[in-house]
Amino acid sequence: MVAGKSDTRLKGSEAVFLLVAAATTWIGNEFGEGAESSAWFGQTAFGVPLQYALFGLLLIGISPFVLTMPPYSLSTRLRRLGLVPPLLAASVVLAFSLSVAIVRGVPELFADWRNLVVTGFTALYAAKWLAGQSWKRFVVTDLATLYGLLSIPDLVSYALGYGSVVLGVRTTVFEGTSLYLGALAAIVAGWHLLRGNNDMGTMRTALLRVGGVAGSLLVLLSFRRSFWLVWGIGLATLLLLYLRTRNARPARVLLAGLGGAALVFIAVASLGTDNVTARLGSFLPTSTGTYSATNEDHVNDLIDAWSIIEQDPLLGYGIGRRYETQLISAWKTESFEVHNAVLHVWLKFGILGAVTYIWFHAAFIRAAARYRVSVPIAAFVVGQSVATIFGTWPYGRFQMAVFLGLALAIVCVADDGEADVPLLLNRVPERAGWIPR
Secondary structure, three states, X not given: OOOOHHHHOOOHHHHHHHHHHHHHHOOOOOOOOOHHXXXXXOOEEOOXXXXXXXXXXXXXXXXXXXXXXXXXXXXXXXXXXXXHHHHHHHHHHHHHHHHHHHHHXXXXXOOOOHHHHHHHHHHHHHHHHHHOOHHHHHHHHHHHHHHXXXXXXXXXXXXXXXXXXXXXXXXXXXXXXXXXXXXXHHHHHHHXXXXXXXXXXXXXXXXXXXXXXXXXXXXXXXXXHHHHHHHHHHHHHHHHHHHOOOOXXXXXXXXXXXXXXXXXXXXXXXXXXXXXXXXXXXXXOOOOOHHHOXXXXXXXXXXXXXXXXXXXXXXXXXXXXXXXXXXXXXXXXXXXXXXOHHXXXXXXXXXXXXXXXXXXXXXXXXXXXXXXXXXXXXXXXXXXXXXXXXXXXXXXXXXXHHHHHHHHHHHHHOXXXXXXXXXXXXXXXXXXXXXXX
């Protein structure tokens, strides 16, 4: 059903939701240059990291508004999506790991898991807020549009000769959260282009496409390999899911492919063909050269971590603990995290933690891909999961923990009437009758 014109206007309540989302996911810089002096990160209040204190105050502030929303059972929806078993398993693993950590007397008891609490509260509040809203079917596109538009100032700075520097090459930004969310903007815009949705209104559609282009360029011009993977794998997954849905149109696939190729061409022309070619070649662990300078350390980082895991593969090394490095001592003499998400979780939470981590994300991807409004979230999580083969687990970042909570809430409130059921994930014939349209 095509929405009426009045339905395509941005509602005041959605504008507030988007501003709250942006304030907790985009604004600030957790790991990049100057993080120690930013307003959010590296600061403490009464011994508590300031971002957690502000997050708590935000939840308290919006509680009266959120609690007045119509009743909504998040647990019921999680059960229907098949997410309760992995979440229960994760809770058991966490409780056990905390118990072991307390017995061991570790120095940083909260460091490895506190962002999981942030994700949980974000999902709880956001789902309650979204469930009764008429604009919830637009929230993915509008959030992605906002992220894409927020990329524009960094692109302007880059165009004026500023930006960051990665291995001697001038780039847009180095900080990871904005690049993750820029990739999301590209993926959502790509899905909208493939689906040919016409119920958003001309202005919303135009802004989404501008945001998708801006987010793509922010990522492509960053010269960061892991975020190239998020962008590329995410869009490839999106394309695969689209081809497996009903009424896929080859012409739209061709149009999307040409658009992506044009953006890659712009990035290559700006960064330099030789630079991009060498950087792509550096994906091979055995490659050598200027743009492969970090490869050896990253590989040795995994070997160092595995040598610690081997000491107790069942329980792992334990949460809140640092370990002395061997092969990467010139880079850092002790380490707290691993540049591989699954290995990191195994190190901190044991083998059951690693299995549960994979289980939850597989279930989350499948649940998101069931509904038209959240298919881009499924593609994004696939791209992000592939990228974390070379990067740390996403819940290590406060802002990404908030975003993933938002994503979980959006999947939970997706309507059955919006189901698309990509055949890749559910091969039950449509004639079975129960598949919602």
